Amino acid sequence: MNRMNLDQIIHEAVVKHMRRPLIVAGNWKMNMTVREGREFLEKLGSVEGSVLLFPPYTTLAALAPEMRRKGVLYGPQNFHYEDGGAYTGEISIPMIRELECSCLLAGHSERRTYYNETDEALSRKTARGVRSGFQVMLCIGESLEERKNGRWQKKLIEQMALDLKDLSFRELGSVLIAYEPVWAIGTGVSASLEEIGETHRLLKLAMRELFGRELPLLYGGSVNEKNAFDIGSCPYVDGFLIGGASLKPEKFREIIEISKRV
Numbered sequence: 001m002n003r004m005n006l007d008q009i010i011h012e013a014v015v016k017h018m019r020r021p022l023i024v025a026g027n028w029k030m031n032m033t034v035r036e037g038r039e040f041l042e043k044l045g046s047v048e049g050s051v052l053l054f055p056p057y058t059t060l061a062a063l064a065p066e067m068r069r070k071g072v073l074y075g076p077q078n079f080h081y082e083d084g085g086a087y088t089g090e091i092s093i094p095m096i097r098e099l100e101c102s103c104l105l106a107g108h109s110e111r112r113t114y115y116n117e118t119d120e121a122l123s124r125k126t127a128r129g130v131r132s133g134f135q136v137m138l139c140i141g142e143s144l145e146e147r148k149n150g151r152w153q154k155k156l157i158e159q160m161a162l163d164l165k166d167l168s169f170r171e172l173g174s175v176l177i178a179y180e181p182v183w184a185i186g187t188g189v190s191a192s193l194e195e196i197g198e199t200h201r202l203l204k205l206a207m208r209e210l211f212g213r214e215l216p217l218l219y220g221g222s223v224n225e226k227n228a229f230d231i232g233s234c235p236y237v238d239g240f241l242i243g244g245a246s247l248k249p250e251k252f253r254e255i256i257e258i259s260k261r262v
């Protein structure tokens with residue numbers, strides 16, 4: 001083993017130790033009525049550590065007190081950068097503030113794809129969210145085509161740079177990144193451990209170059225109770241953003257327990 005490898009192994013062990021506990025976040029997307037959400041929380045029970053849920057707005061508003069009682073942190077799946085006005089179907093920061101949310105989700109690939117969410121809009125959203133005192137979890141991810149044709153590295157770095165371009169060093173301290181390869185979302189097939197390890201390492205290096213600091217980096221894309229231990233054990237993985245498996249309280253609870261053992 002040469003000196004370079006040894007340095008890398010020591011660095012990764014230190015990084016691994018420092019990033020505990022892992023963050024476990026669930027994105028409910030357009031699922032979970034208020035009644036279903038209430039049943040979910042009853043079955044989930046109380047939690048400790050960094051456990052986050054992003055319910056749809058109606059369920060978020062109705063169940064915010066219950067999530068607080070259970071120790072679950074929560075926030076919306078999307079928000080507008082303006083405080084109010086003629087933006088039919090949108091939701092503003094003052095509305096979110098009333099619910100005592102702690103973290104806002106931004107830039108999920110489904111919003112980028114189905115609602116044409118642009119990097120320009122996202123840079124305004126991330127700045128608005130952070131300056132309003134919230135943590136912002138920004139999702140980035142490459143398409144299958146970009147993964148195959150080798151343009152994935154450029155794409156991911158570009159998304160981070162553009163979407164966070166207006167934030168100062170200090171403001172970046174309120175940002176988390178969720179790396180979610182688009183081809184692994186909702187497919188039941190996560191990225192391989194090699195791909196996750198390589199990508200997370202690249203992103204952490206890019207963060208140091210772009211921002212002069214590292215930001216917490218979650219992996220998302222078909223995480224479940226079977227692969228959570230292995231994915232969570234990859235260096236530079238600071239937690240998970242979970243879609244499908246976050247809808248089942250038993251599975252979500254199991255992933256929370258696994259995240260404590262990694």
Ligand code: PEP
Pocket residue numbers: 027180184185186187188220221222223241242243244245
């Ligand atoms: C997601 O939508 O953010 C996600 C990761 O979904 P899934 O876990 O179902 O792949």
